Amino acid sequence: MLQSKRKLQRKSVKISISLQLLEDAKGLGISRAAETGIAKVIAAEKTRRWQEEHKQAIEGWNDYVRRNGLPLAKYRPF
Numbered sequence: 001m002l003q004s005k006r007k008l009q010r011k012s013v014k015i016s017i018s019l020q021l022l023e024d025a026k027g028l029g030i031s032r033a034a035e036t037g038i039a040k041v042i043a044a045e046k047t048r049r050w051q052e053e054h055k056q057a058i059e060g061w062n063d064y065v066r067r068n069g070l071p072l073a074k075y076r077p078f
Contacts (some may be wrong), residue, residue: 017034
């Protein structure tokens, strides 16, 4: 991944977090843990948006496959 090979710029921010989460996160590297969690939420949201934007095309392709089978299916070894 490109991000791991180059140093990313970092910025200190102020957030509110539940006391229980903060207590549980002691010793885990809370900044990195928060960054990882935020990155996962962003990735999931991007995926959801992409699927929503392309829903009609995906449904159309699925309908085609249901009616006609997979193109080139005769070449599949399984």
